Amino acid sequence: MKSDIVKTLFTRFFSSLLTIFLLVSFLFIIIRLSPGDPTDKYISAKLGSELSEKIAEKFSLTQPVTDQYFSFVENVFKGDMGVSYNYRLPVFEVIWEYFSFTLVFASISFILQIILSIWLALWIIKKRNKWLDNFVANTLLFIYSVPAFVLGVVLIYVFSVNLNLFPISGLKSLDYDYLPFFSQILDKIHHLILPLITLTAAGVALFYKYVKESIDEVIQNTFIVNLRASGVNEKTILKKHVIPNAIRPLISVAGIELGIILGGTLITEVIFSLPGMGRLAIDSILSRDYPLVIGCVFTAGAVMILANFFADIIKLKLDKRLVKGILN
């Protein structure tokens, strides 16, 4: 059994590596297929063909495509994605600075989504009210249909412009540096409330659907009926038997959901001009800073692949029966 788990882990790990490798290859193909001379993107064409030839040689653009491909893959795995045109710093250094914010922001939203949706689903199930059930489901479907940028802009209009409760954008107040440590944190939270609502709302709606379906399915099982018949009280059944069983299928949903959140942060960061990786990507596209854009896309993809890997490991930890299932 133990060797089986190790084997599963290894296979899963290698398949993740393979996926990252595929992602890198895919990026390379896209970059090479894109129209225009790569040197044009680095220097102005007006500077003369001599300079651009020099740069082409320095970037090894004169070598055959296969050599370029291998050195690209090698560099990416070494952690070298080139130098950002705007920041004049290695790409990963710039990304790390912005990515840390996105990571924290996305994680808070992720945790909020899970807690809120499970709490809501449990509350609805306890109420056993058909009308309320339908009402919540329909409301959540409506919330799910509201695009993040519409929701964000409406929130800004209501709470920032009209009620003047929250700041319109940014992460820090102007006097942030002069505040004591505790107020600094409060200030950040104050700035993050609207973005968090924007990012979390649709996720809660999506998650709720899965949680509800999953719990409903578990409750219909015979062993729950058995427990009820044996006189175990409802609370214990819910806590010890329903929730642990219902949560398992959710973990793979959570892996996918994380991808949706990462996409959502991109939009949310742009709406509220927060210093995250998504806004970095959009800004660098608008300023034609291609190495940085590619770095951002690669980071987003790699994070997702890692997240799915960990989701599988957690699943394995919770349920050893899945050892064979994950392999496929």
Next chain:
Amino acid sequence: MKSGLKIIHWIVLLWLLVTILRFDLIINYLYLIISYIGLLFTNASSALNVLSFSLVDASLSTLLFLLIVPLILFFRNRVPFLKSKLNFFFAFFVVLVFVFLFAPIITNKNPEFSKNLAVTKLLPPLSTVKQLELKSDKKQNSFDAEEFIIKLQQIIKPSFNDKIILADSVALAERVIYFQKSKALEIEKEKLIDKEGHIIIKEKYFLLGTDEFGRDLFSRLIYGTRISLTVGICAVILSFIIGIILGFIAGYRGGLLDIFLNRFTEIFLAFPVIYLVVLILALFGSSIISVIIVLGISGWMSLFKIVKSEVLSIKQKDFFSTAELVGLKKSQLLIKEILPVILAPVLVNLVFLFSNVVLAEAALSYLGLGTGNSYPSWGSMISSGQEYITKAWWLIAFPGLGLIFTIYTFNSSGRMLVKLFNPRLKE
């Protein structure tokens, strides 16, 4: 089901409404079509020169609009959908179809028309401005074609017209004085178009107000709907084709391609696709075609999974092996044997995909990477509205509502389809 408003009633109601409100416009379009056909016979070469997209668009819309009555009468008893009970989603769906097909009839203002910014900038909904029209200096009726062009420009508004002056208010004295904000300007009476000595002062009406360039928000919304729906439909069709074909190959053949495609879909399903879409649009440039292609390519994976698993199970059925033995080609197998069986799950998927694509297109336009500035689009309208959020709520409210209701409608219809196809879920 026997009583209450049905979809067919709603369609007729909308049709009557549009006909009453836009009666003269429809008559004008018809007149235009007839005189164009006349021109085609007398002077074919210049007729072809005059031909433009907006003319074709307006003519087709008008003809289709008039055809709706016989079509509805014909299909009344043949399509059960028309007789089903009306609810909010169906009602909105019909409105969307109307807007999509009959945009030139619903609004005859050009969505790009912008003039006298001082007067028209950021007007709230339901506001009006005065409109003066200068006489055109060209001599009329020299050619048939020229006459036709003048008529054409009167009916189908061009995006630029220097013969129009917009003003807040107009005073008639010896000369005509008109006010643009606090500025008072004068113009001779002779220069303006008049009718028996009286200067014609038209009222220009902005139902939903104007945007920061003084463009009519209502017509931008109407044409923006068209763009969004067009992108959605084309991208979904593209995804459908890719998903069906690859799914069929992977399920039917298996092998190395199957393994590769599985890996590939796994990345895509988990990947924050918007990053990739943004990268591709940034590298390849964003036009309406590239947006359609990118969204189409990024949406086929869930379809692929469904088709593949269905094909795997169908492969073992008797009817399929019989069809194989009879010697049908691969394409015939796909179209005749597999498509009818998998239609239900695929249809549900397509509906959800459509709402996703509409959302993605709007998000891309919001980020400034969508169909570009050349077309009005919901997302870019919201994005520009955010800059004027303190002054002009209507810039965000109307495109936002359009977007929300469209996505909500398609999500709900998708859900209804799921229930329709899986009656067991009802319990």
